[in-house]
Amino acid sequence: MARGRSPGYDDQREAILSHAARLFAQRGYAATSMNEVAEACGMSKASLYHYYRDKSALLVHIADAHVTRLEAVIAEVVQQNLPPDARLRSLIHRFVEEYAMAQDAHRVLTEDVRFMNEDDRERVLDGQRRVVAAFATVIAELRPETEEATLAKPLTMLLFGMINWMFTWLKKDGDLTYEAMAPIVTDLFFGGFPAVQVPGAGSKS
Amino acid sequence: MARGRSPGYDDQREAILSHAARLFAQRGYAATSMNEVAEACGMSKASLYHYYRDKSALLVHIADAHVTRLEAVIAEVVQQNLPPDARLRSLIHRFVEEYAMAQDAHRVLTEDVRFMNEDDRERVLDGQRRVVAAFATVIAELRPETEEATLAKPLTMLLFGMINWMFTWLKKDGDLTYEAMAPIVTDLFFGGFPAVQVPGAGSKS
């Protein structure tokens, strides 16, 4: 017996990632020691190193898994072939939901990506760029006026700002829930973006 | 001669804070060593400790100075006694400007506040809460319907989300500038917030 990996091996790897993501999100990657991760997992540091080669491997797996999930959500929504309006509403709702389920991984992704080596960081950032590009494409379709296409990028970033920032202040046990926030974000964005003027082509000139 | 502190003492303290803020913003507080701060300042670590008691004093001074500036902007705009609409436009414009000038301090404030001891952290967070409350008050005045006052807080946080997130992706040498973003944020928010429905009291029920 004990040939190959134990049957619980993959479960342990997942459990470790979840503990590590929580600690990295709370204290930051650099300030979290492998001893703390091991203790949170109820194992020795040596055992922890049995599952992951080094500290950076934890970070890379957390970020990769999160970005991969986000790209899967994009693909799923895109293949529904909804009109742009409904597609953006669906994307916002699904992303708020996804971020809420993966709050720790999301904070790690947004704050600790700088601690990865260049190759890993670029792969993760490429995934993020594809996600942002998918949002920007839908938003550009909602504002088909030719010269206003330049607004798609900043509007996309403002939308991500609202959603990303939500998870820095939404308390898991607070009055406000992410289910309540999703329609507020949607209303605010859909109500507001037709009012945005192209800089230099505004009504005041 | 040489009674009291050298004439350049306060200038040195300011210069050190500026270098430390840049390093903390780039690498994170925990991952930045006092040796790196000293090197960036062109002095020995022992000299650095002449100006600041310890590493945490750098963090606290950066955060306190930034929050104090933000509270000063609030006070300045409030005493102009503008109508709510113009007051919020002014606040948005001034904050985007202020964040752009203090981009490093702002990132340190939003990411590294967790590394302060409890007393310092609570004082800084109290300052931030007063700033947020000032925005929420103006936004509540813009939506005077009684039951909709509950929306002031989430709308305020979405507005801060757009502005705060801007400085995570705006490149100092990029095509988009903060001067161009301020009116886009303003248009989006003013265009959108009248469209936001109170949860549970929406038009669909």
Added chain:
DNA sequence: CCTACCGATCGGTAGG
């Protein structure tokens, strides 16, 4: 899967 360690570097401080 553990105890016992390593090379290095951490934040902070000594004497001069």
Added chain:
DNA sequence: CCTACCGATCGGTAGG
């Protein structure tokens, strides 16, 4: 007796 620093090293702890 003060300040403004220096070269060297302290006690502990990091990742591995």
